[in-house]
Amino acid sequence: MGKPTGFIEYLREDKSEISPAERIRNWDEFHISMPEEKLRNQGARCMDCGTPFCHTGTLISGMASGCPINNLIPEWNDLVYRGLWREALDRLHKTNNFPEFTGRVCPAPCEGSCVLGIHNPPVTIKNIEYSIIEKGWDEGWIVAEPPSKRTGKQVAVIGSGPAGLCAAAQLNKAGHWVTVYERADRPGGLLMYGIPNMKLDKQTVVMRRIHLLEQEGVRFICNTEVGKDLPTETLLKDFDAVVLCVGATKPRDLPIEGRDLKGIHFAMEFLTANTQSVLESSPNGHLISAEGKDVVIIGGGDTGTDCVGTSVRHGCNSVVQLEIMPKPPLERAPNNPWPEWPKVYRLDYGQEEAAEKFGCDPRVYLTTATKFEGDENGQVKAVHTVQVQWEKNEKGQFIPKHIPGTERVVPAQLVLLAMGFLGPEQPLLDALGCDRDARSNVKADYGNYTTSIPGVFAAGDCRRGQSLVVWAFNEGRGAARECDRYLMGHTDLPD
Known part of the structure; x- marks a missing residue:
């Protein structure tokens, strides 16, 4: 590596997004590139670690550890540190057809298994990947390369x-x-x-x-x-x-009382219609608007996060996100060791935006919906919830059990089901x-x-x-x- 002591000399910097207060005003992409000098410093933090777990790409405890496409991460980190951007792009494209997508939407399991992450914040791999590919586009290095011969198949x-x-x-x-x-x-x-x-x-x-x-x-x-x-x-x-x-x-449904009320939608219906509206630069007949509504999102994954960010941009009155799992710890638990994916508490972009607008993380943990309540017109007006605790059943499986006395009624004129597929x-x-x-x-x-x-x-x-x-x-x-x-x-x- 070009800078053996880089991980000692430089701290992790990963502020490469427009601030929540500014970005919620529009539908523009919020990713931005860091200055080149800072990127080179971040590349210098990559250690000569001997075995780069970041690009091993395997499953541990059912979760990705390292890069599933085996990106040559230490190599292009070093090339960025040395200012050899074109070479870094070539190395990146050897394993990844579309780094501009993973550089934006991947949760970065590579960073979760970074060796530096054992005792310090890991290398900003995702941000460097994004910067390499965007520089490639900006410089005109990425051009069509049709095959020289055709097989006829x-x-x-x-x-x-x-x-x-x-x-x-x-x-x-x-x-x-x-x-x-x-x-x-x-x-x-x-x-x-x-x-x-x-x-x-x-x-x-x-x-x-x-x-x-x-x-x-x-x-x-x-x-x-x-x-x-x-x-x-x-x-x-x-x-x-x-x-x-x-x-x-095929989305997972929630067949509880009141499911047939108006105003209850699968998350992908909501997100798809919104993107169509954005692309057409005007609301269309399929748009499901959260404007002025109390929104309840059921599900705590990436799709739920996208629903939060979209609802905030619509101008919702409030947003609550129900998560049936417990709140993750701030640091790795003893049963979640490196190089497993770190199951720790983090604010994703949607929750960060909701916190900016409403003052707190919209997620409510260890909570599930028990009933949807409607008005006289068949429109949803509230979600009945209860807290749960996870217990083993007679088969030894963990299942959520309702906790008596924790029932709550949450106002909602729009409910979005984001419980996976x-x-x-x-x-x-x-x-x-x-x-x-x-x-x-x-x-x-x-x-x-x-x-x-x-x-x-x-x-x-x-x-x-x-x-x-x-x-x-x-x-x-x-x-x-x-x-x-x-x-x-x-x-x-x-x-």
Whole structure:
């Protein structure tokens, strides 16, 4: 490493976002780059640690530890420290097709397993990654690189989310003709409609990469739902191989009393309609507005956070986020050692914005909803809640038990269900006739991604279940490699 004592000399600095008070006024992306001198200092903090756990990419206790796509983090940290930005970009692109996405939306499991993080704040890996790729775009270093030779093979990728885009990019790089089908009106899948614009700008970030892929030869067909608008028989006949990257978009419901009241929506309905409105620069008939309303969000994950940030920008009257799990500790618990992902309390951007506007973190822990209460017009007006404690049942499983006397009624004219997803929607899979696993995901082993139908592969959330964008990258690249092997008898695509 260029600066062996950098981790001693420099403190972690990661303030690379517009302040909450300013950013909640609009839908503009809030990420900003740090000055180059500070970035070089942050790169210098990367230690010559011998075994860089940051890029090992494995699962420990069911959570990602290190980078799932094995980013060459120590190498590009050192290159940034030495001011060799073009070389850093080249190293970054060796493992990551779209660093501009992970540099914005990835929770950075790499930082959770940084060796420096054992005794000091870890290296600002995510911020450096973001800065490398943005400098690459700004300098004009990122240009279309269509393959020099074509194989003549036709591959269909179903779904244009993170896994689908990675699969398409890699298969196109191998020389195959790739057509990506997307049922929405714009490509990008989760990246387009599942993540709000202020976190990931659609026009200047998502679409610039889509346009580059088109210049390289990838074809995108939107407003087309395979199995409905395009028969599966036609798909299998017209293409030499198919890669399913349809995501896990079946939301978990909350079937309690009052669920059929007006004003109760799945989170993705709320977020998708809002992004469509932002892109069209005017409210549309599908917009679900939080303006002037008391909002209750049920679920404490990333999707819930996005609902908080969106509601604040709408001008909600109040926002409460119900989280059934306990509040995490401020520091790692003894049963959560490094290099596991640190399960510690943190304010994500949405909670930070709500705290700025309303004075406190909107999350209420160890709390669940028991009933939705409506008015005379069938509109939700309140959520009945109760506190819970986690206890083992007769099977030894931890389950939440209601605590008598902790009941509360929370006013709400808008309720958003953000409790995760149960797996992929089934009609397409039924039409194809591919096997499913016990969780209704497409049955395909990790590493070969082959479904029960020859020539049909599956990657991302539809195969592994709801997961991180960076895991979708991992699977999209892996499925492309195995698809290429199937088509050609061998593959030069990287692991």
